[in-house]
Amino acid sequence: xxxxxxxxxxxxxxxxxxxxxxxxxxxxxxxxxxxxxxxxxxxxxxxxxxxxxxxxxxxxxxxxxxxxxxxxxxxxxxxxxxxxxxxxxxxxxxxxxxxxxxxxxxxxxxxxxxxxxxxxxxxxxxxxxxxxxxxxxxxxxxxxxxxxxxxxxxxxxxxxxxxxxxxxxxxxxxxxxxxxxxxxxxxxxxxxxxxxxxxxxxxxxxxxxxxxxxxxxxxxxxxxxxxxxxxxxxxxxxxxxxxxxxxxxxxxxxxxxxxxxxxxxxxxxxxxxxxxxxxxxxxxxxxxxxxxxxxxxxxxxxxxxxxxxxxxxxxxxxxxxxxxxxxxxxxxxxxxxxxxxxxxxxxxxxxxxxxxxxxxxxxxxxxxxxxxxxxxxxxxxxxxxxxx
Numbered sequence: 001x002x003x004x005x006x007x008x009x010x011x012x013x014x015x016x017x018x019x020x021x022x023x024x025x026x027x028x029x030x031x032x033x034x035x036x037x038x039x040x041x042x043x044x045x046x047x048x049x050x051x052x053x054x055x056x057x058x059x060x061x062x063x064x065x066x067x068x069x070x071x072x073x074x075x076x077x078x079x080x081x082x083x084x085x086x087x088x089x090x091x092x093x094x095x096x097x098x099x100x101x102x103x104x105x106x107x108x109x110x111x112x113x114x115x116x117x118x119x120x121x122x123x124x125x126x127x128x129x130x131x132x133x134x135x136x137x138x139x140x141x142x143x144x145x146x147x148x149x150x151x152x153x154x155x156x157x158x159x160x161x162x163x164x165x166x167x168x169x170x171x172x173x174x175x176x177x178x179x180x181x182x183x184x185x186x187x188x189x190x191x192x193x194x195x196x197x198x199x200x201x202x203x204x205x206x207x208x209x210x211x212x213x214x215x216x217x218x219x220x221x222x223x224x225x226x227x228x229x230x231x232x233x234x235x236x237x238x239x240x241x242x243x244x245x246x247x248x249x250x251x252x253x254x255x256x257x258x259x260x261x262x263x264x265x266x267x268x269x270x271x272x273x274x275x276x277x278x279x280x281x282x283x284x285x286x287x288x289x290x291x292x293x294x295x296x297x298x299x300x301x302x303x304x305x306x307x308x309x310x311x312x313x314x315x316x317x318x319x320x321x322x323x324x325x326x327x328x329x330x331x332x333x334x335x336x337x338x339x340x341x342x343x344x345x346x347x348x349x350x351x352x353x354x355x356x357x358x359x360x361x362x363x364x365x366x367x368x369x370x371x372x373x374x375x376x377x378x379x380x381x382x383x384x385x386x387x388x
Contacts, residue, residue: 002235008147022047026138213235247297248320249305275293278291329344329347334383
C-alpha cells in the first residue's frame with residue numbers, strides 16, 4: 001500500500017502542501033495539464049526553491065492576474081462540476097470546500113449560501129485544494145497520515161479585521177484533530193491547510209511503519225525560529241501490530257465470598273472492560289486471597305473503579321498504564337451445516353489465524369445437544385479447507 005505521512009513541525013497551509021508534494025516527485029508538467037481541466041484562467045504559477053533556515057523546500061506561488069470578486073460556495077461548486085477532473089477529486093474537493101464554508105458561516109453568523117468566502121473564493125485557494133488532490137492522485141497515494149498540528153499564537157490581520165491566532169475558522173475546522181500549542185508568533189495552520197489535512201488524513205499521530213521511498217519539503221511564506229517547511233514521507237506501508245494504550249487496575253481481596261467474583265466479572269465485562277481475570281495469591285500472614293485484574297480504556301477507568309469499590313470489600317486499587325499490541329482482525333462468517341457461524345480472522349505480515357466465535361459455537365451446542373469441542377473442531381476444519 002502506497003502511503004504518505006505529513007510531518008507538520010511548522011504547521012500546514014495549502015501552498016506548503018503543494019510544494020511538498022511537487023518536491024516529493026510529482027511531474028510538474030503533467031500536474032499543470034491536470035490543472036488546466038479547471039475552468040479558470042485568472043492566475044499563473046511560479047515554482048522555485050526557497051531556503052528556510054538550513055534547508056531548502058519547493059515554494060509554489062499562485063499569482064492572481066485579474067482581480068475577481070469573492071465567490072459564493074455555489075459558484076465554486078459550479079467550477080468544480082464544469083471541470084474534467086476525476087470523480088474522486090471532485091468529491092474530495094467538494095468535501096473540503098464545504099468544510100471551509102461551514103466554518104466561515106458559523107464564525108460570521110451568516111447562512112452558508114450568503115457568506116462571501118474570502119478563503120475559498122480566492123483563486124489561490126482553489127488551486128491549493130484541487131492542486132493538492134491532483135498531486136496525490138498522480139503520486140498514486142492510497143492512504144494519508146499526519147502528525148498532530150502545532151498552533152501558533154498572536155494576532156493576524158484579515159479582511160474581517162485583526163483576529164487571534166489560531167484563527168477562529170481554523171479552530172472550527174480542526175475540531176476532533178490532535179493539536180498542541182507552539183510558542184512561535186504567527187499563523188502556523190491556515191484554514192485551507194486545516195481543511196485539506198483534516199479531510200484527507202486517516203489519523204494524526206506517529207509515522208506508520210513504511211519502506212521509505214521519497215521525501216518532500218514544501219516552503220511556507222514566513223520565516224520562524226525553525227525552518228518553515230512542511231515535510232512529507234512517501235513509501236510502501238509495512239504491516240505492523242496495531243497498538244493502543246490501556247489502563248490496568250488491580251486489587252487483592254481476601255475477605256469476600258468468592259461467589260461474588262463471578263457476578264463481578266460479568267458486570268465488569270458488560271460495562272466495557274477489555275479483560276478481567278482472577279489469580280489465586282497468598283497474602284500477608286499466609287492468608288489465601290484473590291488478585292483481581294481489570295484492563296480497560298482510560299475513558300472507562302473511573303466507571304470501572306467505581307464498580308470494583310461498590311461490589312467488593314477492597315479499600316484501594318492499584319493502577320498501571322499498559323501498551324497493548326494486537327494483530328489486525330475482522331469478523332467474518334462461514335456457512336456450516338448448522339447455519340452461518342462468525343469467526344475472527346487475524347493477520348500480521350505472513351501470520352494468519354482464524355478462530356470460530358465461542359458464543360456462536362455455544363448456541364449451536366445447546367441447541368443441537370452436541371459437545372462444544374466437536375463443533376469448534378468441525379468449524380476449524382471448514383476454515384482450513386477454505387484457506388482461512
